[in-house]
Amino acid sequence: MGQHEVTARLSELTNTFIERHHSSSRQRPCIPLNEDTRYMLDSPCVEHVDEEAGVFYWTPRPHMDFTLFDGLEQGLEVAIHPSITAFYGSYWSDGLWCSSPFGEISLIQLWNEDDMETLRENLLGHAFQKSKRRQGLTFFIGLTADDRIVTVDNHSGEVYLEEAGRPPQRTLAASLGELLRELEPTLTPYTG
Template sequence: MDEQTAQALKAFTTRYCDAWHEKNDSWPLSEELYGVPSPCVISSTGEAVYWQPQPFEGEANVNAVERAFDIVIQPAIHSFYTTQFAGDMHAQFANETLTLLQTWSVDDFRRVQENLIGHLVTQKRLKLSPTLFIATLENELEVISVCNLSGEVCKETLGTRNRSVLAPSLAEFLTQLKPLL
């Protein structure tokens, strides 16, 4: 496990939850995750759930993705997706407004791995170097991802070679994130 990435993710999650507490006097609330089982759920309203991060349960790696492509995935990606269960969190990085993706449960973790595999299949078919997404942007054709060759965090336009480096590492990227509520 990449300990720097795990620590940076936990630190950002704490900043996010603290900002939410300060603004709303509660744990984060999500309408999108209402009715979806998770160890993170504290309570529900009629249409939303309050959640708090929980330790990841299960095998702490994305080996299913590695096996599917017979490649080695950057250690930071293993840590990013297996440090905790949490809801997706809105954030700001420089001029980018994003939604940091998280796994919500063991079932969601399986789904995320399947989506990562699908992303890599498309990249291979288009002869693009492999990236693994970690966040979405308002423009659905763009994502924030980690380059599997360099470990750099990039903004990329899906299905193209358009990529711009945002940070030299996932830990550095997470350290610079600011919570958006």
């Protein structure tokens, strides 16, 4: 149920984001096209590039790859919680800022294959740091506006708030699905 619930709630969040964006601007989300963003054109999310206006338009796209962490699981010799796999495997998308009862958070999403590889490397580094500090294994899914880390406990699936290098400080939700139900997407541009 956790994997399905996460995928369903991400679908609701992305649809709400697109609807709000269209209501606000009468167009799809867009990102300025410049030297810093040109690499982003290689993504299933990109719908249209308007060189003249200097932007490219995008929309979240279903991904549904729940094997994306198979190699990471083998390397860590641990199964990754299904809600984490569903979170990262459901959509190709830019990150999403959301409001919540505990403040603004940005949800990390995968834009393209390069992002996926970078994420795997970062999750591996995070896991090694947790092991080195003899802390329970968590995997990050987002950040707060004040740079605290939103993580999912790999054993229980609970969602926590952490600071880098420290154990979880606060439980935000009993599950990732529960957390996602509490979020409302905003139109704040993601700057990952």
